[in-house]
């Protein structure tokens with residue numbers, strides 16, 4: 044069950060890097076938790092803190108102008124690497140509700156939608172100009188309206204984005220995907236009966 | 252005219268919703284890190300596991316690789332995750348290869364060994380390297396924890412069809428050039444996001460000649476090119492590997508299964524959205540210089556100069572990577588000293604990998620400045636290697652011979668790099684901090700890593716082995 048996505052009007056946080064991988068978003072040592080919550084402390088740990096554990100003042104998340112921002116704006120191939128959903132949980136725990144980038148890794152993109160973190164894909168040039176504007180005038184606001192499928196940048200520039208219609212409904216209404224799928228149980232039952240006849244070797248149970 | 256991927260997909264359609272397919276998932280592998288929240292989710296919603304017999308679980312990421320781990324794991328959180336896996340699988344009736352089980356090992360290695368990865372199936376795991384299993388002609392892909400939960404509850408996943416890419420590799424590999432070098436070269440060619448949105452089928456004479464171990468190495472790293480799926484058509488090599496394995500079709504069903512599997516390969520007139528070719532005959536051993544797997548080059552090369560890069564964002568990325576790696580443009584790769592050598596991971600910890608590394612280590616000594624680890628991918632690989640005497644070769648040469656697990660592939664268990672340490676590694680990711688905070692990773696093949704271990708620096712294995 045995910046929280047309903049409501050329109051955001053918030054400080055945009057620029058992260059001017061490409062190929063931001065999920066090891067950078069949340070290092071492996073934070074993955075030992077049994078919970079989905081509390082991961083914000085490890086978010087971008089190696090970039091936020093130096094070897095002594097002191098904040099690096101120039102990292103965007105540490106700059107006072109960007110604190111409290113709920114939209115991250117980053118370079119292409121965001122979320123590449125490991126499938127760890129912890130990356131999404133960490134971003135959300137820290138307060139982010141949307142990430143804007145020219146492209147996302149497939150698994151990360153999926154993980155976002157399952158949790159109500161909106162991944163917004165915009166053309167590289169539009170993301171570039173948004174990052175430049177946020178760096179030039181830190182504290183600039185970004186508006187994200189999922190219902191209208193529109194992002195308004197810090198300069199008032201409006202960008203349309205596409206989103207899968209079903210994912211959109213799930214995000215806006217906060218639907219439980221498993222509950223929806225379980226409505227197809229009769230079809231799943233039927234599929235299993237037919238497959239069992241066609242390829243019986245796939246139904247030799249592993250647990251014996 | 253369908254592709255291998257499309258044929259498997261079409262057999263697994265339960266129902267549709269617009270462009271989305273409810274795909275039946277034949278099997279799911281489970282490990283301790285990405286599953287606790289999935290089982291918790293089931294409990295909170297009062298749901299149960301639909302087909303426990305279609306699941307197999309193993310602890311691998313957190314386990315120490317030193318003796319005594321069955322009795323005691325010092326790190327409390329690691330211990331708790333492993334205990335939680337035990338509780339969750341026992342409660343649901345899911346088979347577990349526990350820490351004391353001789354079959355325990357890295358999740359992507361134990362599945363094939365058990366014979367549970369069969370051509371034509373769909374299989375998922377909460378781990379991005381699940382594409383490894385596409386080497387058997389399967390739709391195998393990594394999922395997040397929410398999807399792990401979805402599969403536990405429903406044995407299905409909603410999926411869109413990816414685009415189709417074929418990577419054709421032809422030509423005979425030269426001596427000491429390996430499947431790892433092939434896949435590093437492919438990633439360098441198409442880039443870390445070149446495969447995003449695609450399922451990649453690997454084809455061509457070079458792939459056909461590879462063993463299952465080599466094919467798994469290739470498919471393992473398709474995710475490093477951004478593709479969730481890497482596939483190779485099943486053939487005689489596949490069938491021979493599977494025959495007689497515990498969960499492979501029994502003799503009474505074997506012929507029917509093989510007849511079915513032979514219908515799977517992509518039709519000759521199948522359509523592709525993108526085609527890439529690679530000539531393997533001129534391929535050199537590869538190493539990475541930077542912090543993305545796409546930063547691979549032939550070992551004879553030099554550290555590239557960001558200033559020669561026209562694209563400003565790529566230039567900035569390269570500068571950052573060189574700063575993190577503490578490297579200067581123009582440095583010969585073979586002049587870079589290493590502190591650690593890691594031979595292991597789901598990319599390169601199968602028996603052939605250990606044989607290749609042992610052949611280089613044999614009669615040589617690990618350099619005085621280097622600590623070198625060999626971590627077999629599973630208990631069965633370890634046993635096989637010991638039967639062949641490979642453990643003695645490694646130990647005599649000064650390598651540490653460890654117990655199976657993910658080990659130094661990721662900074663999660665006790666095996667990790669210290670800040671600033673440089674490692675020649677057979678794993679799959681050279682991201683910042685991947686092997687431990689501040690650690691620096693150079694990816695390469697097992698033979699190349701063994702050559703680095705005995706040389707104290709990155710070395711061309713062809714010169715070391717001469």
Ligand code: SF4
Pocket residue numbers: 311312357358359378380596597598656657660661678679
């Ligand atoms: S060996 Fe490394 S890449 Fe493979 S499953 Fe373990 S941590 Fe992941």
